[in-house]
Amino acid sequence: MSRVNFSEMAKNLVIVESPAKAKTIEGYLGKDFLVKSSYGHVRDLSEKGLSINIDNDFEPVYEVPEDKKKVISELKKLAKDAEVVWLASDEDREGEAIAWHLYQSLGLDEEHTRRIVFNEITKNAIGKAIEKPRGIDYNLVNAQQARRILDRLVGYELSPVLWKKVKPSLSAGRVQSVAVRLIVERERERNNFKVTSFYKVTGGFIPVKDAQKKSFRAELNHRFEDAESAEKFLKGCVDHTFTVNNVETKPGSKTPSAPFTTSTLQQEASRKLGYSVARTMQVAQKLYESGKITYMRTDSVNLSEFALDAAAKTIGNMYGDNYHQRRQYTTKSKGAQEAHECIRPTDMNVQSAGADNSEQRLYELIWKRTVASQMSDARLEKTNIYVSSPQTPYQFVARGEVIKFEGFLKVYMEGTDEEEEEKDEQTLPDVRQGDGLNYNDLSATQRFTIPPSRYTEASLVKKLEELGIGRPSTYAPTISTIQKRGYVVKEEREGTPRSYTVYTLKSGDLKKETKEEITGAEKNKLFPTDIGALVTDFLVEHFGRILDYNFTASVEKEFDEIAAGDLKWEKMIRRFYDPFHENVTTTEKESKKVTGKRLLGTDPQSGKNVYVLIGRYGPMAQIGEIEDEEKPKFASLRKTQSIESITLEEALDLFKLPRAVGMFEDKEISVGIGRFGPYIKHDNKFVSIPRGEDPMEVEEARAIELIHAKREAESNRIIRDYPEQGIQVLRGRFGPYICKDKENYRIPKGQAAESLTLEEILTIIENAPEKKPGRGSARKAASAKPAAKTAKAKTRKPAAGKTAAKKTTAKKTTAKKTPVSKKK
């Protein structure tokens, strides 16, 4: 790639990864430059099959995916007309590979191609980059190919093992399987955690000299293991003489957190705004597209010179120069590739931006975090008062904190994941060593040890980042994948009441109280499913290396060696693949199908064994043996139960449903639990039992009540009824619609459902767009007859809008149907 004479240049094509970036850069470069986007990767391994030629040094089979064909053909056209094509994708491994794939699939040549990089989008930086073009770094490209091929080998060889040994359609991969493992192991840690209780003693003290002064609270520096010793201690305190033993004052300071990366933004938005990681990314994308913030998928905490200067100005203007402190942060997370800046406002002066409330809230968070990161430390004064009495070896300690200078705290304070212990923000009285104190009250409260918390989406991302697993662009999709596969569920759980004891000593009286609190309530936490646990155990047993938390880190090291030119990628992959593949083969041959079957005990009624296991339709309980002459009885587990922790009693309870509860209109009423929760069955019709009602408690009268309510709702649902034609106009979740022979039809906009005539209805049905086949059948057709695919694409074109809409509908329906039995 030779230098080019600028004055002779007719036209330049610059290709970056993102269209929003392209727009900005075009503004900086002037009219001789056309800036376009590749929309990320333009070529990938073919989705069908492994697409890696194992015997030919792992030669990859690349293709341009369907949705990128248009991008490529357009870029190709523009490249043809351009004198020079500037490949300006990101400076990291993936970016280099994008440049190379572009070079290949656009059919570029060295003479007319330049590779440039810049990690700051300013006129200056881009100008400099253009002056210093380089060639494609093939070592870096090879490191990416190794990464890509390894992931494909792992994913596409491991997943089929799961299809055979556990369940079809499951998946495994370097990232997702470890994410699931983290959640499974955390749940087990919690299950094995022994909650113990202890007594925490606190006292309210009043200085003797100055009884007007408010009391302050101090905590004893000793916790009692049992009620007896706590009680004994308090009793003893009745005639203690308390004095101030020591007053300690020391200065302290707090430092602001680094500006946002993808991972920290996801965590803070989750803690402070309650956004899921997917929502955070969607909202951030909007802010990025409208030019309000820098790129939102980054692992860098770096701020550009421009941003540092802008922050200095803003802080000076708003709070005064003494609030400003220039800080340059360095990234410490494993595997960071530093292709971008941190996530920050593009204009520091803009305090509020965004098209709607959720954008505004996220923007404000980003603004505050960025500005605070360039502000001075907060200065504090920490005071401890130690209270003692000659009658006890223990001391009470009161802690107070006074802010002497707010610094960055004026703007922003990072949230925490820990359940907040109520922090008493008290101002301590001015006391001296030796001052006498009276106690107002002393109390010993029973507290409990807390097991490690379950992961939220955001705290899982944090953990993955710490382990160097996954990238900013994949955190959100990974979390969605492991939920889609049914390995993990995000759920709320109701807490359970727990009683605790409080002893209080006041005016010489010792009182014992039993109080109640709710414990174990969870919101938006990740729980492993039985399948998740089963698959994890299976993979850990047979493929421990890949499930190891350090696997990614160790292969990353080798990718770095490849990037440095010290290791051949084919050699690295060969070294990994041969033993791995051998392992796959023997596992397929030797291991048995896994069901997680567990013997719980015996059924007292029949004396038969009670098992739990994973069946075709998920976790279930079984009484008796398959081989028995009398077939075993089966019952599905409830959503909140797991084969790992269910007890014999709970399992036996499952067989109490469905139960007969009485008669109504000469037909039997029964109560059961189905796919959609508890129901009442009567005359082959089903009525849901409202949330919170126990199906074991529903009796005949209540059941009849619910049946009436359902009938009432039913009759309101029907707007029109033409039984002869089998046509009904119904009120549904999404508004009125027409139903004929179990097929639903939309009512066109502008027609009122109430006033439709039968004729009008029949026209609507006739003109309804033909239903597109679902995803599964479409693929089948395409693979059987390759011609069918192109034909379909052709017919779709004229009516692009409508047919496209219909297609998604069909897709969704199939997706929902998948878990249901095919027999139906």
Added chain:
DNA sequence: CAGTGAGCGAGCTTCCGCTTGACTT
């Protein structure tokens, strides 16, 4: 809103990382 094993048959499922739309039933 059932069923729940295992066997037969064919074809299907699946990875990670880069990017944005095109869908709102």
